[in-house]
Structures are given as structure tokens and as C-alpha cells.
Amino acid sequence: MTLTELIAGVEAHRKTLTVFNATESEITALRDHFSDRNIDVQGEQTPAGPQRYVVLSKGDDFVTATSIDSVLGTDGTASQPASYRPILDHLDETTFTSYDMDQMGAASHEIEDRAWRIGSGTVYAGFGTVSALEFRIDAYERLADKKPLSVHLYAFPDSEIPTHDDVTVHLERSEEIRTTWFVAYDGDGADTNKCALLAEEREPDTFYGFWTYDPDTVNWIIDHVVTNYTITDHTSGSQ
Secondary structure: HHHHHHHHHHHOOOEEEEOOOOHHHHHHHHHOOOOOOOOEEEEEEOOOOOOEEEEEEEOOOOEEEEEEHHHHOOOOOOEEEEEEHHOOOOOOOOOOOEEOHHHHHHHHHHHHHOOOOOOOOEEEEEEEEHHHOOHHHHHHHHOOOOOOOEEEEEEEOOOOOOOOOOEEEEEEOHHHOOOOOOEEEHHOOOOHOEEEEEEEEEEEEEEEEEEOOOOHHHHHHHHHHHHHHHOOOOOEEEO
């Protein structure tokens, strides 16, 4: 299995958010809010039962339920991130769609920040090409300064490799490396600290993928990268 096949496998398992006994404007607000995620939002009216609540399901399996206010907030705009954690906590390994470079950078920062706070273990990251890596390498040099944390970067060689210290850069002439963006942190061996982001560039500067806190999935991504790329054609230290 390849990285892109893993993304396709996650994408195939689409979740459904059913909104019970809500107004059309609330249903629309939820649909708009989750428009960049691989999730169906549908409304349903029932003659009895709780009012204004949502149920997240995967196929026929119940995942979680919460009130609309806990997702949208009391102003109905989903403007406060903490307010919809009850749902987002269960959207692990739900694919996102059409992320641009800024959104990918923000999502990557979540993983980088966890690695920085723990300060040990290894981060594995790839941003497609060397020219794309040039815009990210300073951030990863700062991350690698947090020793004993170590950083391995992967890129398709489309230009001269930028000057770098403390990080290890692996030049890989692979289509998989050229078209994917990944950041995976091994949690220094602790399953509760492991996390990863994986996406593919299906259109120029437009990414489709998922993030995960599942240790088995994180382990698979890291093992795939290390087994297929880390032992070959690499450059480390200052250039």
C-alpha cells in the first residue's frame, strides 16, 4: 500500500452528521462549517425526543451525539473552536478536501507544536519538492534545536537543496514523495503522543488528506517512509 492508497482508504469511509429538530439555517451553518471535510450533513425532524442535537455516525455505527450549541456555539456561527470539540474529537481520520497552502501549514503546526512541547522523539516530514521545502526548513531547524528531538525531511530534488543545520534531508526521486505532504511524529515511543498529517496534491496547491492520532496509523506512515526512503540517497547536516 502507498501513502495515496491510505488516503483513499480513509476517504472511502465517509461519516454522516445527522441534525435533529433544527432550523434550516442551523443545518446550513453546520453544512457550511464542515464543507471541507469528508462528511455528509443531513437534517431530520422527529415528533418526539431531544430538540436541536446532532448525531455523528459511520455507516450503521453510532459515534457520538451532542447538542447543536456545543457545535455551533450559542450564536450559531461555529466561531469558537473549543465549542465543537465534542464532534471534532471524533473526526480523526476523516478526510479534508481542498486545503490550500495556508491551511496545510496550520494543520502541520498542530503536530509540530506537540513535538516541540514534548521535546524528544522524531519528526518525519515531506512537502513535495525541494523548492517547497525551502519555505518550511527554517521552522524545522528551530524544531530540531529542541534536542534530543530529531527531524527528517523528504523532498523531490527539483532545485538546489537549501542550506540547513541539525535536520536530515533525504532527496528522493519518487512520484509519491513529489505529490504528498506529510508530517508524522513518533511521540518518542508513547502511543498517546503520536500524531500525523497526510495529504496529496491532486491539483496545484490544493491538498486532500487527513490527520490522525491513531498510533497504528501513525506507525504505518512512519514505517512506510523509513522503509522506502530513509535508507537511500540522503543528505544530512549543513550544505
